[in-house]
Amino acid sequence: MKLTYFNLRARGEPARLILEQAGAEYEDHRIESPFVDVAPWVAYKPSTPYGQLPVLCDDGVEIAQSMTIARYCAAKYGLAGSNALENAQMDEVVDALSEATEKQYNAFLFEKDEAKKAELQKKFNEEVLPNLFKALEKRLGERGGEYMAANKLSWADIILYHFAAELPDKEVIKGYSKLDALFNKVANLPKIKSWVERRPASAV
Structure with missing residues (x-):
């Protein structure tokens, strides 16, 4: 491979x-x-x-x-689901994070116009990210509070970890206790x- x-x-x-x-x-x-x-x-x-x-x-x-x-x-x-529903729940989380990632890249990397870039960054920090983390925190609670889907470690948890680890503000996830616990759990997996x-x- x-x-x-x-x-x-x-x-x-x-x-x-x-x-x-x-x-x-x-x-x-x-x-x-x-x-x-x-x-x-x-x-x-x-x-x-x-x-x-x-x-x-x-x-x-x-x-x-x-x-x-x-x-x-x-x-x-x-690291995927064992049935269609579990896979859909994982895909839902990954798709939400992927959509936010595109907005993150536009706000912090790709936009060249400085005024537009500042506007995008402000919107990402004040609207996109809080809304996303609030929704994911709720989903996590609904699904048992430990993992994003299927009550087991999955690629959705790893994608969440990657997304949060790459944020310019590394502290923001600490405002969401369940997400923060999951983030740290993945970060501390030995591999x-x-x-x-x-x-x-x-x-x-």
């Missing part, structure tokens, strides 16, 4: 975290970040299915799209903790 992404966390890190937690053997193939040097990506891009990364190659078959890859790895290594300590340094 070979996971190809830039030398960044961003959209490649969810799959890496899932694979690490699963104890899977895989190649963490990294291309230089286009923020550092765009040439390696320009050369590699035509070989990708959609002109994007990450791409996972498993037994000679390529899979693209970051959340599809993460979902596949979760299903393969026992996750080991990966975070030894993974290559990157800007995002």
